[in-house]
Amino acid sequence: MRLATAIASLLLVAGVTHASTADAIRHANQLMRKYTGNVPGASLLVIKDGKPLLDRGYGMADLEHRIxxxxxxxxxxxSVTKQFTxxxxxxxxxxxxxxxxDSIRHWLPSLPAFTDKVTLAxxxxxxxxxxxxxxxxxPGTxxxxxxNDVLRMIGATTHGYFPPGTAYRYSNTGFVLLGLVVEKASGLPLQDFLERRIFQPLHMDHTLLYVHDGKKVPHRAWGYSETNGQWQRxxxxxxxxxxxxxxxxSNIDDLAKWDAALYDDRLLSDASRKLAFSPxxxxxxxxxxxxxxxGWRITGDTLWHSxxxxxxRNVIVRWPKQHLTVILLSNRNDPEPYRTVLAIAEPFLH
Structure with missing residues (x-):
């Protein structure tokens, strides 16, 4: 009933015909066929004007136990984590x-002297x-x-790829270090800061930053890769x-709450959101x-990250002007879902 009610509500708000919405949903389900059956699966969410039009799982979260x-x-x-960091x-x-x-070295003084010029921004x-x-x-690790291993390894370096601020190179290193800065500035473990300041206020009750020996992941999907035609965990x-x-x-229902919070100042101020969403x-x-x-890529009218x-393999793509968001999370190494999401969204944009 949740899906039917959401569609009915949307029809009243947006004036979309039932037939066109149903056709768009059928189109999405066709594109998701590769995830169906006894194979590693996916969860898909399509939100239009704050209402979920499509909110379902495909395939298996756990092949061994047929969940x-x-x-x-x-x-x-x-790396969808990066927008939260x-x-x-x-x-x-x-x-x-x-x-x-601020210099990254101001917060993490064990870093080498050349990082004095590298800013958090x-x-x-x-x-x-x-x-x-x-x-x-x-080798052999x-x-x-x-x-802290990452901090030690970067602490032993003598140079970067280029002078800071002069070029772009995607960097997991940078976001690991930013997480450590959050801990230094807040006095809390990163997982606790995210819980207290983002997940709890937004009632993302099944979302957590996973650490070994910490809280268990609820309803956990296990990751798989295809090798010689067989799926291996x-x-x-x-x-x-x-x-x-x-x-x-996280899951798609919790990420719907995150998406909603990005339209107003319940979490981030207007100025902070403008910074996040500006090139x-x-x-x-x-x-x-x-x-x-x-923490966001910007392409045309979209804000997105894979x-x-x-x-x-995951992706969230937002069309803020059209008030449309499509999120696809999958527990498999292939296919890369960005193009699939763009194709799913296309009929919902008209």
């Missing part, structure tokens, strides 16, 4: 606890130029990296325990045109 994916299934968000920094700036033009938009921690992992790798760059687990750097080295805000981690 189906639902709207309540929690997926590892991977960015929001945490903006909240602390609102609080007067830090400034965006530059890390937020991937123009800091710090080396990728993934390339610094010692078998234990998962922690954020590939849920964790060496870089799956870092936090600020990709450690949040600060031109994205290069990717197969699409985009600028980068703070997330890729071993066994997970």
């Amino acid at each position: 189906a994916a639902t709207p309540a299934t929690d997926y590892r968000l991977a 960015a929001a945490a920094i903006l909240l602390l700036a609102q609080d007067g606890r830090l400034k965006l033009d 530059e890390l937020l938009c991937h123009t800091g130029g710090l080396l990728d921690y993934e390339d610094l992992i010692p 078998t234990k998962q990296l922690t954020d 590939t849920d964790q790798d060496l870089t799956s325990a870092t936090r600020g760059d990709g450690g949040i687990y 600060h750097a031109k994205v290069v080295g990717e197969p699409y045109l985009a600028d980068y805000g703070y 997330g890729e981690s071993i066994g997970f």
Whole structure:
């Protein structure tokens, strides 16, 4: 009944014909066929004018135990996490606890001297130029990296890729360090700050920044990769325990609450949201045109971000002017869902 009621409400508000909405939903379900059946699945949410038009799971969250994916299934968000880390920094700036033009070394003094010139703002938009921690992992490493491992590795570097602020290079390093800054500025573990300042106020009751030996992920989806035509569980790798760059687990129903909060000042002020959603750097080295805000890519009328981690592929795409958002979370290494979401959204934009 939830879907039918939502559609009926939308028809009254937006004047959309039932036939056109039903056709758009059928079109979306056709595009999601690859996720259906006894295969790693996905959860899909389409929100128009604040109402969910499509809110369902496809395929399996857990192949071994034949647990189906639902709207309540929690997926590892991977780099979709970055918009929450960015929001945490903006909240602390609102609080007067830090400034965006602070040096990263001001907060993390064990970093090398050359990082004096790297600002928090530059890390937020991937123009800091710090080396990728993934390339610094010692050969033979078998234990998962922690954020403090990343801090130590960057602490031993003598240079970056380029002078800060002069170029764009996507950086997980930067967002791991920003997560550590949140801890220093707030006096709370990153997972607790996110819980208290974002998840609890928005009633995102099934969302958490996952840490080992901490809270269990509710309704957890396990990640899978296809090898020689067979799906193998590939849920964790060496870089799956870092936090600020990709450690949040959430579901589409909780992310609907996050999406709603991005239209008003219940969480972030107008000024903070403008900073997050304004272009600060031109994205290069990717197969699409985009600028980068703070934790968001900007393409035309869209604000979006993808997330890729071993066994997970996710994307959130927002059309704020049209008040449309499409979120697709999946527990598999393929396909990459961005183009699928654009195709799903197309009929809802007319």
